Amino acid sequence: MNHIRHIEKQLSSAIFVIRNIRYKINSNTALKLYDSLILPYLNYCNIVWGNTFKTHLKNLFRLQKRALKLCSDDKKLKSDTLFVRLNRLSIHDIYKFQTGQLVFNYFHNSNILPNTVISLFKKISDIHSFHTRSQDNLCLYKFFGRLNVRISCTKVYAPTLWNKIPTEIKQVNTLYSFKKQFKNYLQINSNI
Secondary structure, rough: OHHHHHHHHHHHHHHHHHHHHHHHHHHHHHHHHHHHOOHHHHOOOOHOOOOOOOOHHHHHHHHHHHHHHHHHHOOOOOOHHHHHOOOOHHHHHHOOOOEEEHHOOOOOOHOOOOOOHHHHOHHHHOOOOOOOOOHHHOOOOOOOOOOOHHHHHHHHHHHHHHHOOOOHHHOOOOHHHHHHHHHHHHHHHHHH
């Protein structure tokens, strides 16, 4: 909670800077300022704090939208089209994006992950030997979570997210291609 409050202060300061010089710069330059002043705070350790309760992230999401509207030339953009039009991910989609990358590395580059991260997940093929469609589609075993705190932890949430991703995106060979296709998928399907 303290970390999120710190990020909110940093975003407010960055929005103040962008607002004061916005009339001198074009939209492209304003977006570069967004990428250098705001995005690092939203990306840093997002996989740890990004799936907290929506009430904790509400103000942060509001500040992110305010910054992007300030960077845009069209001031009447709705928030659902704002992120797609400016080719940016919302705070919630950044968490999904980083979680997707983590699971992709689990399947394709597990040698770069620490053992504690590898121990979070289990492939369905490791759980049972029955031949199923999910076994062929690089699916993860979903652990049970009854409480909201448990459901939002990476061990429970990541398999749920990963199993919803289309198979053709999961089977891509390189991380670069996965990131590109998964970002497009998140922008189109932000409700997954």
